[in-house]
Amino acid sequence: MKPQDKALRGFTLVELLVVIAIIGILVALLLPAVQAAREAARRAQCQSQIKNVALAVLNYESTFQELPPSIVDETISNNPGAGIGNSMDYTSGWLLACLPFLEEQALFDSFDFSQPIPGNDLADGQSVPNWKNVQARGAEIAVLLCPSDEANQVFYQGYQGSGPPDKLGGNWGRNNYAANSGAAAIYSEGAGSETAAVAPSVGSVRDAPWSGSSDANLGSGGWPVRTWPASVRGSMGPNGGTRLAQLVDGTSKTMMIAEIRAGIDETDPRGVWALPHAGCSVVASHGSGGDANGPNVCEVKADDISRVLAFPNCNANRTDPVCMQCNSDVFGFAQAAPRSLHQGGVFIAHADGSVAFITDEIETTGAWAPCCSVWDHLIMGADQDFQP
Numbered sequence: 481m482k483p484q485d486k487a488l489r490g491f492t493l494v495e496l497l498v499v500i501a502i503i504g505i506l507v508a509l510l511l512p513a514v515q516a517a518r519e520a521a522r523r524a525q526c527q528s529q530i531k532n533v534a535l536a537v538l539n540y541e542s543t544f545q546e547l548p549p550s551i552v553d554e555t556i557s558n559n560p561g562a563g564i565g566n567s568m569d570y571t572s573g574w575l576l577a578c579l580p581f582l583e584e585q586a587l588f589d590s591f592d593f594s595q596p597i598p599g600n601d602l603a604d605g606q607s608v609p610n611w612k613n614v615q616a617r618g619a620e621i622a623v624l625l626c627p628s629d630e631a632n633q634v635f636y637q638g639y640q641g642s643g644p645p646d647k648l649g650g651n652w653g654r655n656n657y658a659a660n661s662g663a664a665a666i667y668s669e670g671a672g673s674e675t676a677a678v679a680p681s682v683g684s685v686r687d688a689p690w691s692g693s694s695d696a697n698l699g700s701g702g703w704p705v706r707t708w709p710a711s712v713r714g715s716m717g718p719n720g721g722t723r724l725a726q727l728v729d730g731t732s733k734t735m736m737i738a739e740i741r742a743g744i745d746e747t748d749p750r751g752v753w754a755l756p757h758a759g760c761s762v763v764a765s766h767g768s769g770g771d772a773n774g775p776n777v778c779e780v781k782a783d784d785i786s787r788v789l790a791f792p793n794c795n796a797n798r799t800d801p802v803c804m805q806c807n808s809d810v811f812g813f814a815q816a817a818p819r820s821l822h823q824g825g826v827f828i829a830h831a832d833g834s835v836a837f838i839t840d841e842i843e844t845t846g847a848w849a850p851c852c853s854v855w856d857h858l859i860m861g862a863d864q865d866f867q868p
Contacts, residue, residue, distance in 0.1 A: 522627040523822050526656075526739070527835055529623050533657050534737055534829035536581035537574070537716075543581075546721030547736070547831075548574040550659035550714075551756040571596055573756025574659045574716050575624070582623060590616045597754060617754040618651030624753050626656035628821045632742040636752045655753035658740040658763045658818070660714035660828075663859045665764055665784075665815050714765075715831045715861055724831060727861035731831035734861045738763050738775075738818035739826040744804050750783065750816065759785045759806075759816030765859045772815040774844040774855055775826040778803040783816045831861070 491499075541547050552572040572593075579588035590612060591597075597613045618635065625632045636652035715722055715736040727734045740763065742751030750759040758764050765772060771779040783806040804819070818838075820826040825839040843854040852860075 519628065519823075526626040526628055526820075526822070527827055527837075529626065530657055530737060530739065530827050530829050531833070531835045532623055533578075533582070534833045534835070536578045537736060538833050539581040540578050541724060544721065546723050547716050548577040548659075549718060549720050550574050550661040550716040550762045551718040571756070573754075573761050575655065575753045575761050576756075582621065584619075584621060587616060587619050587621075614651070617653065619653050621653065621655075621753060624653075624655045624657055626739065626820070629656055629742050629751075631744055632656055632751060634742070634746050636743060636749050636755075637746040652749070652752045652754060654742045655751050655761055656739055656742060656820075657737050658759075658761050658816070659716040660735045660738060660859060661758075661762050661764050662714035662717050663712045663765060663856055712860055713862070714859055722861065727831055729857070729861055732834060733858070734831045735828045735858050736831040737829040738765075739820040739822075739828070740816070741804065741819040741821065744802065748804075748806075749785065750804075750806075757785065758814040759783050762816070763818050764815040765817060765855070772817040773853075774840070774842065775818045775838055776803055776820070776840050777817045777844075778805070780805045785814055785816060828858075 537547060550573060576588070576591065579585070592612045595613055597617055632654035635654065713722065715727060715734050724731055740751055740759065740761075743749055749755060749757075752760040755761060765774075771777070772782040772784070783804070785806060818826045818828065822837075825837050825842075827835060828838050829835050838858075842858075845853045845856065
């Protein structure tokens, strides 16, 4: 007798749905692990980059026997009493001075040190700014861009004011690493924050003797960056180099560089390497009111960068879910806290070149409190001399 052919049997709908459900569960379980692995790789790269930046700063110090100043005395062409004006010129900062040590000698040579960096491409009422500096300020420097911060791919668009739209900048390169200028506000007139004496003139190319920087705007006509007493000065304070020997707390115990975040949109100037200002390439970690005290601090006025840049989106009522509020104070203070998108803290580099991850839970004095906490001691290079 001839055997009957068996009918071919396929998957039932229920079996197919079960297989799809199992695959979905596996993907759901694996996806977070893949994302975590990618972030771990980005975090490791960021750690390596801040290490390389720190080594560049220390190579600068080996060459010139002092660390670079975070900010060099500048000229602001507006009257500070009337708010931000129509044109602003910027001078040098620590990152520009360290470009040759970051394997960016060609970029350093492309700057015209006889001219300031214009705040916009068409300085209203001023002579046409130097186009070499306009072009150079827009360079993307890979070692300065933390891969965890996607906002660093959006250029800062520059000064916003009157003039043709195509003359308002738009090419400021981003940055995620800032110099520790100290535990005081920048631009403050208060003796408790800065000394009354103006820093001596800067006279070498490495410190950028811009022709736009002069004493003409000191006093009531301008807001100079002043020198700070050693007790509140960080490793790279304004207007003068710090010798490692002056960090009497120890180079391994003094913060030199900290992470910062790039601005959350093209109008936000935070995280810009060619701008030597609070939040751009400098952190002033205690600040004028003590509310920029600690990494990733969420105080509404922690990033107080007014008087520094025309920033239309900066106001105390801004509520961002990413803890990136800022303040438009009109009293001339400038401060900014270290920030990152790494979970739980920020990377810093000490003045000996070592790198550490500082958690958001580090001891601080909190807002509006006197010195000194663990965080304060990390900022100041000679805090044993501090007189509250």
